[in-house]
Amino acid sequence: MGESKITSFVPEPGTCLPWRIKKEEFGELAGDEEIVKAEWEKLDAFAYAFIWFWVQR
């Protein structure tokens, strides 16, 4: 997967590495995609808040 990382994208507000990008890299998931997606998005939102914290003082 390391060789197929997408590096050129603009994350939507509220995201850093949107699921749509990660999903494209992963391809088909073996199990329930929604579970993986939901937790991915929670952590992504946390990272987004951390990054923007430094500007929104």
Next chain:
Amino acid sequence: MSDKEKLFQERLNRYLTVLECGKPDKVPVGFSVGEWIVKYTDTYLQEIYYDLNKAIEITTQEIDRVLRDLDFDLFRGGPSLWWPPMFDAFGSKLYRFPGFHLPKESTFQYVEAEYMGPDEYDDFIADPTGWLVKNYLPRINEEFAEPGSYRASIALLKSAAAYAMQGNIMGAAAQRWRKEYGLVAGTSGFTKAPFDTLGDTLRGTKGILTDLRRRPEKVLAACEALVPHNIAYAMIGSRGDTTLPCSAPLHKGAYPFLSREQWEKFYWPTLKAVIEGLWAKGKRTWFFAEGDWTPYLDKIAELPEKSIVFVIDTTDAKKAKEILGGRFCLFGGVPTTLLTYGTPQEVKDCVKRAIDELACDGGFVLGPGGVVMGDAKRENIIAMTEAAREYGVY
């Protein structure tokens, strides 16, 4: 349901009633714990800045002390805004903290600079989050100056961990204060006017004022690019809560920082867009109008009904009531300078006037109109709260 939970629900309902411009049984009262409590303890600012548990403990002690005799609805605290270890781990240049750069009894200082150059607008506008990660964070944090290096990786790990730790500790404290004292937080989440986001931290005051004349279109475009981010940041910070308003401390929009023409062109449209965007998601904005906003009340009145809580600091209270009353909940009535320099009797008189002028038909919370400063007197804050209950019964 425990007695404290009943008390919590009673206070919350009182607050929710005024947010809808209604008239509850009593005027809700806002109480703020800030740096002022430290002078009534055996500790000093460095300790409560650095030791979060200590900060929570002395806040709880103060609640204990005042709650014996006082009754109020909304609680804002604790005593410090920032947790310096998170900044120290990253090597942040943004602040000077007590006990690190400043004497241990000092408050913090913000170090303003042009952290974004005038030639970087286009890159920022094209990809705000990417630009922050690649340019801003390494620039403002000395330990993160060389992303990918050992030092930078460790610093990022530590600072992000500290961010999570602080959130968890403060969240647990809020739950404790709810469970043990029935206290209601006045807000959830945080956002800013896009012009302030740009002018406070990225371009700095001098930079953005220069830009208004030299590259006004870039300022406008950057503010527009910030709108969806300031909405997203608010919603993430409030974890999707739409019961409580989102705090929006407003800085450079106070009169007369900008001319009316500049305010209408550069400040207002994107702040309005953030507020309307949040309201579309069911989220109110706590319009923290520090300073004087009297000349802009007519524009603020254009916002969707009930979409904000307008905080009165030095804005003309009568005009605010006349123009905004009935459309939006009003908050304040007690200048923070009075809490520092006034006497309890003067505070009491002020509360009576504020309730007479602002509370008659509901839609009002009595409280300090700004941040209660470190030199505020406890007796004045107690006088404010007691007088609010004495005069604020419908």
